[in-house]
Amino acid sequence: MSNSSTLAQLEQKNSFVRRHIGPGEQEIQAMLETIGASSLDDLMSQTVPAGIELDKPLEVGEGATEVDALAELKAVAQKNTINRSFIGMGYYDTHVPNVILRNVLENPGWYTAYTPYQPEIAQGRLEAILNFQQLTIDLTGLELASASLLDEGTAAAEAMSLSKRVSKNKKANLYFIADDVHPQTRDVVATRAEMFGFGIVTGPAEEAAEHDVFGALLQYPSTTGEISDIRGVIAAVQAKKGIVSVAADLMSLVLLESPGELGADVALGSAQRFGVPMGYGGPHAAFFATRDSYKRSLPGRIIGVSKDSRGNQALRMALQTREQHIRREKANSNICTAQVLLANMASFYAVYHGPQGLKTIAERIHRFTSILATGLTQKGLALKHNTWFDTLTVQVEDKEAVLKAGYEAGINLRSDLEGAVGVSLDETTTRGDVLTLLNVLLGDGHGLKVEDLDAEVTTQDKNGIPADLMRTSDILTHEVFNKYHSETEMLRYIKSLENKDLALNHSMISLGSCTMKLNATAEMIPVTWPEFGQLHPFAPVNQAAGYQEMISELSEWLINITGYDALSMQPNSGAQGEYAGLLAIQRYHESRGEGHRNVCLIPSSAHGTNPASAQMVSLKVVVVNCDKNGNVDLDDLRKKAQEVGDNLSCAMITYPSTHGVYEETIREICDIVHDHGGQVYMDGANMNAQVGITSPGFIGSDVSHLNLHKTFCIPHGGGGPGMGPIGVKSHLAPFLPNHSVVNIDDAGKDCGAVSAAPWGSASILPISYMYIKMMGSAGLRKATEVAILNANYIAKSLEGHFDVLYKGRNGRVAHECIIDLRPLKEASGVSELDIAKRLIDYGFHSPTMSFPVAGTLMVEPTESESQYELDRFVNAMISIREEVAKVESGEWDGENNPLHHAPHTLADICDSDWGRNYDRMLAAYPAPEVHRNKFWPSVNRIDDVYGDRNLMCSCPAIDTYRDE
């Protein structure tokens, strides 16, 4: 062995960068040779426009090893103080069942999957989400539920938008929010209302019908814990054609009459306490349910039941034409990334506990609350309400002293009420906790015993739930909630679903624009540390020193990477970042007396969330054309900017464009917009082609969101969670979102919140933190270079077989490329859908289909894929091209061919009446590599039209399975 390497060299060879980046040095050299570049630097200078290359390297430090980074972050995490939390306000401690913790939350089979756009290889998570919808339907008593929204606050804002769409009180422009709704929810809804131009009226819930409103929002039980009969108010508002939405607590609904039975039109809330840690604010799934008649107005995704080509039941996303990809600025909402992983966890929690188990949990929480109420009132303390489920508002003389006594005893009470503290109990509450609470609230020496109080609750028949609001209807009667209550059964159920889904632990998922890169284990490990999991988002900031340190360091790094001056961590998805950024732009214009600026220019190639977000701040969308090379048509941009004149608010530009090339004219684009007084919003979804090479701030834009779940390694979770922080130039910093419960130091003074939690989904930020920490400045740049290399390698390798639609300078693509399948379809009748489904037979998830150009596939391999995996994909594509040729030449029948029938299931192959004039082997094992690692789709191609015509979004009755 040679002794010539220095310690530093040896350490570098063994760095995390080598693990994150797929190709090793030899492969990189070989690939460079294939595409005709001498080095990565050479490739960069061929690809990236000269004027936009950064003049200095990133400054995020040197890459750390996995061991060191984990140790350092652990030390930071330990600066958090984990008190027992009784704050409530929509966030409660919970026991994540260990079988779910390890086999779902910590399992790449679940967390690395993509949004189920290819349902044949996503039936597992589709079933789990359908269970979530059924859980929502059962507990809310409404007819139709969605597959998750981002948080309770934004779900309430969506309810307001839905109310405006469906209310028959068309003239009304006012929305009512009861004053006993959680403060952060009121904040998020008010922010949303402001830009829509809706007026907000706040007052006691009973007064809702006294105003001429298109809708009203109530909280049940109220934020201070009261359970009141809202039937009368609901009916009164509805009599005046208003839509009533009820924000509800999911656990309380196990025991309470459901909002649907009380007459509500919409029910929403957070499913956090169903086995998802508080995590300093998120991520958690929000639930949302409404009447069947409003189904076309429902925000977010819905999972529906359909059938496959063999006539078997199969699940897929329903009514997709409501969403931004199709309807753009007319879409119901801008929700794209939602909270699928967390919705799955909540649904598994319900499956595991079942209706009886949930009832036991809810009754125990309620019992402890009754015990506490009995003890406190016995000793002369006054409660604000004489009803409760889990929350008491206790009137105290010296609030500060009580809070302080609590902190000294290691507990947090709700602190924002006047002359009172709030106490919310949860599943994790113990007898010891209740005793501590009595001690803190009454002082030592009260002499009460939990067991005695328990007996008194029985003898006095003390119940916090009014008799006429006790639930009488059954919940969770479907078989799935009554079958898997032993850990063995549960483990197997989770595994059986996981087996149906193709995720990154099987093969490359080269989804253009979605950046499905490695989600390293070392990045994921801190997510489930209790130091990050158990913190309440409204805990005193001095208890969150670890979080604050991690967040501010990550913010500094992201500011350096983006070239901006300030950053907000609040938006909890890319699309929410767009909304927050546009909000900042509009507030900026208003601050300069230019609030009339109301037009947003968006190129035709933009992602659907761009126009959908513009609509949320009441901007008029004007589409700018692209030229034949896929670039923004500068003449058209100039013309439209001119026409709009001083009504121009902004332009939303994606860079590199979704066409996969670095536009040479990007600086000019920014100048044109600025010259007309507009701001430039640069959609940061494609930051994977910028990090370390260029930056939005350096190019000249004013604000961007980052999809931390794309460029910065947060896994996609099967359709969420994500994080969409925004970076801004200094002039926009005073307009960043703040929060009404927790003041954010460097945010705007009078700016409302865009998310329920002050720092969004804080508990997944350690993933991006670890990534940057382990990659370091040089590693991050190299990741970008190899992402570009990999995309160019694919483009080059497919040359002669497929056309790459757009290329930039020197015939190079950026980090993704669009493969044009339209000529093939023309010649052979084989569609992009056939090719996407045939890829499943080869063991691959299809690249992004028909975005941004119909009839194409957009391939983004990312830096994490090795040359071996890229070759496997290229070979599969070439082999498919040869299959298409056989259809073209007439050798294969136009319908009876493996492309048309793809994907092939075991049911096909085992069918004694195969009836195809091609070989079974060719159908299922079309390439030699497939033998090594065959993935069987669990259903055949799914009929979307049937599912939308026969919409069914709940768990099918058991006999419909038996019919098969």
Ligand SMILES: *Cc1c(COP(=O)(O)O)cnc(C)c1O
């Ligand atoms: C993913 C994406 C978005 C939306 O981000 P979400 O996090 O899904 O809300 C916006 N623009 C582009 C170009 C994207 O690829």
